Amino acid sequence: MSSLSYIFKRLLLTIPTFFLVMVIIFLLVRMLPGDPAIAMAGDRASDADIQAIRERLGLTQPMFVQFWLFLTNTLQGDLGRSILMRTDVTTVIADRLPITVFLTIYSVVLSLLIAGPLAFVAALNRGRWPDAVIRTVFQIGLSMPVFYIGLVLLTFLAAQLRLFPVGGYGDTFGERLYHLFLPSVTVALYTSAIIMRNLRSAIIEVLDAEYVQFARAKGLPARLILGRHVLRNALISTVTLLGLSIGNLMSGTLVTETVFAVPGMGRLMLEAIFARDYPLIQGLTLTFALLVSLVFLMTDLFQSRLDPRMRLQ
Amino acid sequence: MKLKTVLGITVAATLAMPVVAQERGGTLNFARYDGSRLIDPIYADRNPDIWMVGSLFDTLLRGSADGNSVEPGLAESYSVSDDGKTVSLTLREGVLFADGSPLTGEDVVFSLDRARNPDLSPWGGLLGSIESVSADGNTVTLSLSAPDPTILSMLATFNTAIVSKAAFDSAAGDTDQDKSAAIFAATTAGVGSGPFYLCGFEQGASMDFCANEHYWRMGADGKALPYLDGVHFEIVPDDATRILRLQAGEVDAAEFIPFSRVAELETDPNINMQLYPSTRIIYSPINTRETRADGSPNPMADPRVRQALNYATNKDALIGVVLHGAGQPMSSPLMAKATQYAADLNPLYAYDLDKAKALITEAGVQPGTEVTLTTLAGSADDATIFAALQQMWGELGLSLVVEQVDNATRGAKNRSGEFDIHTYGWVNDVNDPSQVVGWLGYTPTAKAVGTGWENPEFNELFEKAASEMDPEARKAQFARMQEIYAEAAPLLFMYETPFAVALGKAVDGYVQTPLGNNIFDEATVSR
Numbered sequence: 001m002s003s004l005s006y007i008f009k010r011l012l013l014t015i016p017t018f019f020l021v022m023v024i025i026f027l028l029v030r031m032l033p034g035d036p037a038i039a040m041a042g043d044r045a046s047d048a049d050i051q052a053i054r055e056r057l058g059l060t061q062p063m064f065v066q067f068w069l070f071l072t073n074t075l076q077g078d079l080g081r082s083i084l085m086r087t088d089v090t091t092v093i094a095d096r097l098p099i100t101v102f103l104t105i106y107s108v109v110l111s112l113l114i115a116g117p118l119a120f121v122a123a124l125n126r127g128r129w130p131d132a133v134i135r136t137v138f139q140i141g142l143s144m145p146v147f148y149i150g151l152v153l154l155t156f157l158a159a160q161l162r163l164f165p166v167g168g169y170g171d172t173f174g175e176r177l178y179h180l181f182l183p184s185v186t187v188a189l190y191t192s193a194i195i196m197r198n199l200r201s202a203i204i205e206v207l208d209a210e211y212v213q214f215a216r217a218k219g220l221p222a223r224l225i226l227g228r229h230v231l232r233n234a235l236i237s238t239v240t241l242l243g244l245s246i247g248n249l250m251s252g253t254l255v256t257e258t259v260f261a262v263p264g265m266g267r268l269m270l271e272a273i274f275a276r277d278y279p280l281i282q283g284l285t286l287t288f289a290l291l292v293s294l295v296f297l298m299t300d301l302f303q304s305r306l307d308p309r310m311r312l313q
Numbered sequence: 314m315k316l317k318t319v320l321g322i323t324v325a326a327t328l329a330m331p332v333v334a335q336e337r338g339g340t341l342n343f344a345r346y347d348g349s350r351l352i353d354p355i356y357a358d359r360n361p362d363i364w365m366v367g368s369l370f371d372t373l374l375r376g377s378a379d380g381n382s383v384e385p386g387l388a389e390s391y392s393v394s395d396d397g398k399t400v401s402l403t404l405r406e407g408v409l410f411a412d413g414s415p416l417t418g419e420d421v422v423f424s425l426d427r428a429r430n431p432d433l434s435p436w437g438g439l440l441g442s443i444e445s446v447s448a449d450g451n452t453v454t455l456s457l458s459a460p461d462p463t464i465l466s467m468l469a470t471f472n473t474a475i476v477s478k479a480a481f482d483s484a485a486g487d488t489d490q491d492k493s494a495a496i497f498a499a500t501t502a503g504v505g506s507g508p509f510y511l512c513g514f515e516q517g518a519s520m521d522f523c524a525n526e527h528y529w530r531m532g533a534d535g536k537a538l539p540y541l542d543g544v545h546f547e548i549v550p551d552d553a554t555r556i557l558r559l560q561a562g563e564v565d566a567a568e569f570i571p572f573s574r575v576a577e578l579e580t581d582p583n584i585n586m587q588l589y590p591s592t593r594i595i596y597s598p599i600n601t602r603e604t605r606a607d608g609s610p611n612p613m614a615d616p617r618v619r620q621a622l623n624y625a626t627n628k629d630a631l632i633g634v635v636l637h638g639a640g641q642p643m644s645s646p647l648m649a650k651a652t653q654y655a656a657d658l659n660p661l662y663a664y665d666l667d668k669a670k671a672l673i674t675e676a677g678v679q680p681g682t683e684v685t686l687t688t689l690a691g692s693a694d695d696a697t698i699f700a701a702l703q704q705m706w707g708e709l710g711l712s713l714v715v716e717q718v719d720n721a722t723r724g725a726k727n728r729s730g731e732f733d734i735h736t737y738g739w740v741n742d743v744n745d746p747s748q749v750v751g752w753l754g755y756t757p758t759a760k761a762v763g764t765g766w767e768n769p770e771f772n773e774l775f776e777k778a779a780s781e782m783d784p785e786a787r788k789a790q791f792a793r794m795q796e797i798y799a800e801a802a803p804l805l806f807m808y809e810t811p812f813a814v815a816l817g818k819a820v821d822g823y824v825q826t827p828l829g830n831n832i833f834d835e836a837t838v839s840r
Contacts, residue, residue, distance in 0.1 A: 032721070032722070033718070033722040033725050034719075034721030034722040034723075034724055034725035035725070038728060039720070039724065041435065042359075042435075042724075043724050043727060043737075043759065043762075043763075044752060044759060046758070049435070086350065086351060086494055087494070092516065095516060096517070151554075154554060158557065159561045162561065165563060166554065166561045166563055167344075167547065167549060167558050167563060168563070258551055259553075259554055260551075260554065261547070261550065261551065261554055261558075263515070263517040263518035263548070267550070271517075273719075274719060274721065275721070276721045
């Protein structure tokens with residue numbers, strides 16, 4: 001199968017996925033107790049006021065009519081009007097999207113920079129002290145809650161040592177790298193622990209494989225063995241894992257963006273849920289779903305490059 | 314005691330400020346717990362919006378420092394006719410909006426008509442007595458359908474602040490709300506005459522106020538207020554991060570400091586920890602309906618059970634564990650101490666376990682009866698309150714279980730009566746007891762804060778007080794309402810808490826009023 005038709009097939013598969021996401025999120029937000037009219041009008045409003053708001057928001061229409069409107073409007077690129085922000089959902093999301101994407105990519109890069117070299121060191125020193133130290137440290141990192149690591153880093157590196165700013169997110173690219181270092185590294189510590197563990201055992205497995213033993217016996221230089229044979233084969237499962245953990249990374253932004261006061265989509269999602277802002281919750285969920293599908297697509301494509309067998313299936 | 318001391322120090326510090334060398338200029342950086350969304354007198358419906366209205370807009374009258382009377386504002390004088398049905402106000406000469414255009418009687422009529430329109434403003438009901446507003450030159454006349462003892466207080470409240478008619482006439486949008494949103498988004502100077510105007514806004518991130526150079530009130534140096542060039546707000550929702558930003562010197566002030574951190578910050582030499590007296594009360598509505606939502610009989614329908622719960626609750630212990638001492642037990646069942654007409658019934662249900670046990674036995678409540686406390690998920694305060702009450706009420710043989718929900722769910726349950734007891738808080742928006750009493754006790758407004766409690770004498774007194782022009786008679790009516798309410802105990806009466814704000818040493822003159830309003834008029838920063 002050519003890679004173009006592969007991409008096409010993958011894209012077709014995302015259509016039912018999206019439809020399902022839309023159905024689920026539409027039903028989920030409406031199953032939550034407390035509707036947007038109550039959240040909006042506040043406790044002091046009269047029942048008549050609440051009813052008026054419900055009518056204005058279109059919440060009195062039958063469910064299937066509401067869903068049909070949601071579906072057709074979304075297909076036309078109209079995500080509705082945010083109840084909370086009193087402006088178009090697309091505008092609000094477009095405002096917040098870049099910062100969350102930046103944070104996510106930054107965290108991924110940092111995770112790879114941390115996990116990659118250390119996985120090699122650990123695998124090549126299997127069973128000896130560097131391996132033990134690396135694995136212990138990462139185990140601790142993995143078992144600490146993200147918000148706690150974030151606060152510890154803020155307290156020591158930012159508030160006391162003044163190496164980094166506590167808040168703000170900068171205007172230029174360079175400023176962003178500096179301001180968002182702590183939030184990104186907080187998330188990266190967790191992800192890199194997962195990646196490190198997987199990459200380490202994958203490398204060990206490949207190192208023990210017969211073709212690597214054979215290459216060694218042939219007397220190929222170590223660098224060539226590691227680069228061409230070991231890394232490439234060990235990466236296959238790691239790329240899958242990385243793809244999957246980007247989904248986690250994005251849900252992690254709900255916490256990190258709040259702790260570090262970064263005005264991104266994660267914090268917006270929290271605010272939207274608390275205010276029962278249906279259009280905004282729906283819009284944000286769709287955007288997150290779109291981003292995650294995009295990442296999965298890229299993961300698959302990258303994998304099919306790494307492993308030609310995938311293209312033949 | 315502590316609060317009084319802090320207030321005393323603030324007042325003394327203000328009096329001691331040198332009159333000649335007035336600190337001027339600079340920008341104050343302020344870390345907020347939540348952001349504003351639309352600062353408009355009539356659309357402001359959340360505290361982060363309401364509490365900023367006074368910085369951008371002016372009201373005709375202003376609340377006095379003690380909150381119990383009004384002073385001239387945009388109106389330099391005012392009078393109420395003998396029959397109480399006409400209010401005449403004379404506008405101050407030469408007041409300008411922040412863009413330099415004059416503020417006229419036409420703007421006042423436009424603003425008040427907007428404010429009392431129930432289709433536009435959620436606060437319209439508070440101005441229900443106004444029949445018409447008219448202006449002739451500098452004289453503004455309000456005709457009332459009936460005497461209204463709250464009208465002067467209302468003219469000093471955020472929702473009657475004056476906006477520029479011209480700004481609304483020229484704004485883009487079909488509806489008044491669209492126009493208001495467009496004006497807010499444009500961040501220009503033309504809409505208000507307050508000490509500042511909005512000059513920067515980034516949704517969910519930051520907001521900037523710039524000094525209004527045309528502001529009419531004078532500072533201690535004889536020049537126009539405000540002293541600051543501007544205020545820069547940043548939204549930092551996490552409590553710990555907000556404090557860290559202040560400690561790192563990135564901001565000059567951090568609001569809503571958790572009480573568990575107050576003692577620690579008080580010892581920090583670089584921080585001036587302020588506890589501003591407030592009208593905030595924390596209480597727990599008790600479901601008083603005969604049956605619970607699931608149809609089972611409700612033991613708390615019996616007032617003796619509700620009284621027992623109040624007697625069995627050690628308020629001082631709660632204040633100790635939740636507020637780390639920074640609070641005081643409620644002394645009026647219906648309002649904070651600082652509210653006009655608040656009765657001092659202190660001690661209100663002083664801790665008395667024997668009395669509580671006797672009442673619960675008398676009411677015939679079986680040991681092991683389950684009571685559910687609905688708390689806010691993630692609220693450390695609520696979790697502590699639950700743990701303390703579980704222990705305290707265990708002495709009565711009650712088994713307290715917890716149900717954690719989010720804010721929107723709690724609101725819905727309160728409305729439908731699907732709860733036993735839950736926690737709530739209140740801060741007055743108006744310098745008059747009618748608002749809070751209407752919320753907590755008057756059945757037609759909000760089913761007495763969702764408790765379902767109804768008392769005909771109370772409702773009748775409330776309606777009478779709404780048009781009682783004799784302050785003494787009105788005071789007596791409110792006194793009787795407080796008596797009835799204390800006896801019936803539809804609430805678990807807990808405590809009052811101050812507003813905790815941590816300021817950097819550079820800041821002086823910042824105030825948060827008992828109503829919560831953030832006042833930067835006379836604030837300074839010295840760097």
